[in-house]
Amino acid sequence: MLNPPYRYGQDTTQWITVPPQGYGGIQWVVATLIDGLLDAGCEILLVGAPGSIPRPGLIVSDATTPGAALGALREFAPDVVHDHTNNQLLPTEAPWPTVRTHHLNGALANPANGVYLSHAQRRAAGSARAPIIRLPVNPGRYTYRETKDAFLLFLGRVSAHKGARQAAAFAQAADLPLILAGPAWEPDYLHGILADYPDTAQHIGEVGGSRRTGLLAGARALLALSQPFGGPLGGEWIEPGATVVAEAAVSGTPVIATDNGCLAEIAPHVGIALRSAVVPTPEWAAKILAALPTPEHLRATAVERWGHHVVAAKYLEVYRRAAAGGTWS
Template sequence: MVAPPWFELPPRGYGGIEAMCADLTDALVERGHDVTLIAAGRNGTRAHRMLRTYDLPQGPRLGEPLPEVLHAAAAGRLLDDLDVDVVHDHTLAGPLLARGRRVPTVVTTHGPLDGEPGDYYRHLGDSVHLVAISQSQRAQAPDLNWAGTVHNALRAADFPYRRDKEDWVFFLGRCTPDKGMHLAIDAAVAAGREIKLAAKCSEPAERAYFDSEIKPRLGPGVEWLGEVTGERKKRLLARARCLLFPLQWEEPFGMVMIEAMVCGTPVVTLRRGSVPEVVVDGVTGLVRDDAAELPDAIEQVASIDPRACRDHVIDHFQPQTMAAGYEAVYRQVLGATTPAPTTPLSSAPARQDMRPVA
């Protein structure tokens, strides 16, 4: 399991890919697999062994090319000495080293596939076996060398469930136009509801969007919280009347949707990207085609049963379900015909951390 170099596993705050890698690693170990993790920083997973490329995660350098390239080079050298059946790479640069490798390389495509990202995977050809995180994402580039589609997941037990909701709506995400925070504010104001806004806003483009579109909309009933993580984020998700998620792009998979639903909080959203695969319209939220329909949906959301929201996540987006999906992919690329196990096979042995290599 090759994780990106930016955040530790599991991340203490921001780091969606790292959270997914940590949950998948633990679920595979619980199902009886021997997992070696290549990552940066501390090992908070149940992997049998960890090989570090950096002593400290490189999050402060996110966006620079060198940490990603050095991480890929170090991981490639480590993999030369490992006896493994499959390499599962979650990085961008790492798959460049897959051609000629004696074992198959599975790559999860965590981002959009239009333009240059899609061309990148086309050039890799059959040297990697790609896994989409939604059918919507896969449809962006159906010609790629797909091995399967597996939705992301979370551990329901890590999130609080609350049936009784407070009378305000919540926006959670990044401070970018494609997340539609300005539309969420407008919808809440039109519905006469208070809205709380929690978003990452640290990069120049994020601050520019905040200054031009969000700051002028702040005032009574529109509360800016900044970036929230950990237990505070979970408590806010559980208390809110609904999560407002007015997407403005074809997002491959919005983790915030399943985070809200597992807390018993329905999602009011627009029909973009993976939304129809994640939210059951009328059961776990309300899916609309136009932002003008959102204020009315905020009022109608009271008819959604919070228990149905949580049950939907437990039934479809748990790490064991995700791990079973990836098991099927691993067996497919190995040419195996043995059915994948559906129940945990063993408990995890003690962790083993290896010496840093960079």
Template sequence: MITTLVKGGTPPEHLARVQSTLPANGHAPLKIAMVAPPYFDIPPQAYGGIEAVIADLANALVDLGHQVTVIGAGRDGTRARFWQVWEQAVPERLGEPGPEIIYATLTRRVVENLHAAGEVDVVHDHTFAGPLNAPAYDAMGLPTVVTVHGPVDSELRGYYRTLDRDLSLVAISHRQRALAPELNWVGAVHNGLRPQDWPFQREKKDYALFLGRFSPDKGAHTAVRVAHEAGLPLILAGKCAEPAEKKYFAEHVEPLLGPHDDMIGIADATLKRELLANARCLLFPVQWEEPFGMVMIEAMVCGTPVVALRAGAVPEVVEDGVSGFICDDPGQLPAALRAAVELDPAECREQVVRRFSDERMAMGYVQAYRAALAERRQPRASRGARLAVRSGRLTSAGDR
């Protein structure tokens, strides 16, 4: 049973928290309604990459002087204001259509309340069904910025095309954006994290690590073979709960495991950091268009290099020969794994501090918000004309 705490127009008492810091860039502070998925706490206690990004982004935006209201389920875990839609997160409902639709309806009511109180300038939605609320927000004069966390070389591409004129999309990598250039992108902002929250360790233990969801695309089966060929035991950690994940593990991964390998399952935040900090390297043999790959920067910030296949955003995240090795063929991975011991852990961390910090991510989103606001201020007719141009170009170049 799902219960909602959204009742009437009175916000929770702790929503009254406000920020007084002025942004260093001189622009007026923005009031941002951040719509999070309802499946995991923010930040998550274990699995939940999107929720981890939302937590760091919300905190960094607050540090920059903006007013952020996180609309979500479960506990209040950030320095932003929090509007609790459901008392508890519902991880067991992940993948069901019902919670998505109900939650989207309820979050729209929250945004309406915030708008009536003059407490929102822009809506930033991280959910799947939430973008369907964009026309209602547009009628209020609010742009909807949507982070595309999933692959656009899928049915999501048609979904976002249909909603095109109502959404301002942000890609999490340049590769993701390039796969669907006709969509209404307002920017590409790499995921980030707060480096201070992650341990750094120079001395490593003698194991390789696979950390990710158990599906063929993530390549856990390849990771086992590579680690064995390189002469290293492998620790595997990650989500293996849904029927397809269990089937894949039982048929394609478990038969390959040796006596020195270890399957942990989902690691909580503490164990995850310990595993990443101690590993000789993270194996990331993805075999799909990975939009970003959060675990790569989580490893690097701990001083652990990444050995990966060239796919998706991997070349944007890993600097080959500095923070890891990028291979074009699985047969190259064992040698790269053996060579990873020569890479400097301090340089791995520096790559994240310099390129993938929470502050850098927040500044990128502020630019996206302002771009969406500027586009929203243009006459509806001109926005529709741009849509027609994009649609015409797509029809002539891509659909025939």
């Protein structure tokens, strides 16, 4: 299992571990998939996440370069390599069958044996036949609450393409405070939100552990108002997978999302998907909040559709296909 070797925020002495200390969408995906695969009896070498904690069936390698990764893979001799790094860590001379999950916009650096997170992401990548496997969630890692507190939650990168400003506008219309939990690498954007919504929005930075799960379980709703502009690499942004939707749902928290990318496909099962450009009014926001699903429905739906055992079983089918010499693009 190849994980992107990213540093933890501005701290050059730490790597983002699996699971992550705070913000780390891909790392949560890798951690949750590993949970399901270990339960299915797999033995896994995790490459590219130094500092992660090994456990029975899981070996952690400190390799963070393609050359070091190749050495670790040769020693482990895997049946299949699962690349989550878009070829960043995959050795070019790797002789093993490889499956590549795409976590970004655009096309895979190498589309051979690609797996996509949504129909929208696959279309944008120009693929028509590659498998689509949703992002997993492990209910055992989250807190479930049926009673909710009077606040709305934005959990993720505080950036234009993630819709943090739109979340503040909705929260103001709903007359509820908004907690912005996540890194803010564009300070002017964050300051603009806090200046325009001083009585609504509060930024608490990155969160991890029980604080993160507590926020997910306690929020009246999660706001995932992704926008089709302002992406991290410029140009159009198509939300590829949205781990946080399943995380909120398994915590019993409904999701208010836009229809950008994957959100149009998954959010209606556990909340609502709105048009990206909609301007909220108090009456409209109140109707949205009143019509959201119950916590019991949300958790059951999340486990049935995106539970880690369900998703791990789908990946095992793909691994067997690749190990048997199957190829697709």
